[in-house]
Amino acid sequence: MSDKIEANLKIAAAMRAVRNALGVNQEEFAELIGISKPTVARVETLEVSMKLEMYTNILKKLKKMGIKVDTIYSDSVHVEFEPRALEILRENLADASKRRQGRSQTGIGIESDRYHKLSMPIDSLPEAGTLESLKSPKKK
Structure with a gap:
């Protein structure tokens, strides 16, 4: 090649x-x-x-x-x-509105900042961030 x-x-x-x-x-x-x-x-x-x-x-x-x-x-x-990007990715993965239609997930495993594994139903996760927070600030 x-x-x-x-x-x-x-x-x-x-x-x-x-x-x-x-x-x-x-x-x-x-x-x-x-x-x-x-x-x-x-x-x-x-x-x-x-x-x-x-x-x-x-x-x-x-x-x-x-x-x-x-x-x-x-x-x-x-x-x-890097950790900042991973946190935003974790939040987006937890956002049920970002999943394709017809997909269901009853739980998710998340490594918490306290170094223990947390498993909870997807609906009980906090409101997720958006990819907007990954974007660089626009120049004026």
Whole structure:
């Protein structure tokens, strides 16, 4: 496999991994990282190459959200969610309104800050945050 194809494959894998972990569709992910939905789709399916400047900007935006992505310095793809991003992800996973229709879940296991396992019905969890809190503040 050529270096260019491998680089694009790693970028596509990283974008899909982050998007899926966030639980958002391509349109929502595009809005979150500041590119168009068709660009997300084309990059994820290897129809186009990601321009270096655009990729660098996406990595910076993700890092501000607490998500580190490395596809350059290793043969592997590394995605790291810092504690701030993980807390927001936990809250979003607990939000029943964000689940696909027809899906039901009677309980969830959550590691609490007090280092003990807590298992409770999903309906008794506190109101969850939104992905809005992951976004960087808009410049004025």
